[in-house]
Amino acid sequence: MGAHEMMTADAVTIQSQPTMRLEYQQERKSLTHFLGQGVQGVQVIKVPPEWTWQVEPIKKILGALLLPENWDSYGGHAPGIGSAAAAIDFIAQITHEDPPRPRVVPLGTGGVQLEWRNGQRELEVECSPDGSIEVLKIEGDSEGEQCPSFNTADITSLFSWLLAA
Amino acid sequence: MSERLPADADDQSISGDEILYRRIPLNPSEMIQETDVPGEFRPSSGNFRSEGPLSVDRSSLSSPEQTRDRAKPAVFHIMWLQNSEGSSAG
Numbered sequence: 001m002g003a004h005e006m007m008t009a010d011a012v013t014i015q016s017q018p019t020m021r022l023e024y025q026q027e028r029k030s031l032t033h034f035l036g037q038g039v040q041g042v043q044v045i046k047v048p049p050e051w052t053w054q055v056e057p058i059k060k061i062l063g064a065l066l067l068p069e070n071w072d073s074y075g076g077h078a079p080g081i082g083s084a085a086a087a088i089d090f091i092a093q094i095t096h097e098d099p100p101r102p103r104v105v106p107l108g109t110g111g112v113q114l115e116w117r118n119g120q121r122e123l124e125v126e127c128s129p130d131g132s133i134e135v136l137k138i139e140g141d142s143e144g145e146q147c148p149s150f151n152t153a154d155i156t157s158l159f160s161w162l163l164a165a
Numbered sequence: 166m167s168e169r170l171p172a173d174a175d176d177q178s179i180s181g182d183e184i185l186y187r188r189i190p191l192n193p194s195e196m197i198q199e200t201d202v203p204g205e206f207r208p209s210s211g212n213f214r215s216e217g218p219l220s221v222d223r224s225s226l227s228s229p230e231q232t233r234d235r236a237k238p239a240v241f242h243i244m245w246l247q248n249s250e251g252s253s254a255g
């Protein structure tokens with residue numbers, strides 16, 4: 001798909017509430033540049049044309065925004081723009097070309113959790129509605145270790161660990 | 166959990182061996198994942214994230230079917246865990 005061609009996630013076009021949609025753009029920029037105002041108040045995520053594996057998890061993240069309140073039957077909140085943006089921003093900072101695909105799990109807190117597994121190693125990235133991120137490294141049956149994920153170098157280090165399993 | 170206990174208290178009146186049930190939405194499908202054993206699934210840890218105490222049904226008071234059907238007409242998976250695991254999961 002070429003630059004500036006529009007790609008819209010089906011999951012987010014079948015409803016009327018304002019949300020986000022995907023759009024390709026020519027240059028890779030930070031998420032603050034990905035988010036733009038589209039027609040009728042719809043947020044637009046401009047996806048760099050070189051992105052491949054990233055598109056599917058982003059669609060899932062956007063799909064999670066459509067969950068109704070009490071989606072889990074326990075009074076769970078639907079993920080919000082803040083947690084979705086944090087999750088997409090995390091994905092945007094992964095520099096590995098072909099990492100394992102993340103699982104996208106909405107949280108009853110209104111957050112979004114990304115999960116990667118490679119053999120006995122797992123990464124859990126919890127993105128909260130306020131945009132904060134907590135990363136847990138888990139190996140086998142161990143309890144897990146919280147890790148920093150402040151910048152691209154931290155995230156590259158996390159994925160080097162995951163892929164070395 | 167007893168009503169007078171603080172939200173984060175461990176209710177010692179419930180045996181650590183007791184099985185607890187909780188509903189898991191069918192959608193999104195990634196709330197569960199297949200284990201290395203064909204046909205076996207495990208819940209994502211995201212199922213344990215909650216703003217308050219985690220709501221569960223005790224097996225001594227409810228069957229898996231009753232837990233599932235309490236949210237009808239929506240359809241759910243049912244996960245089970247031992248109370249001792251639930252305590253450690255918070």
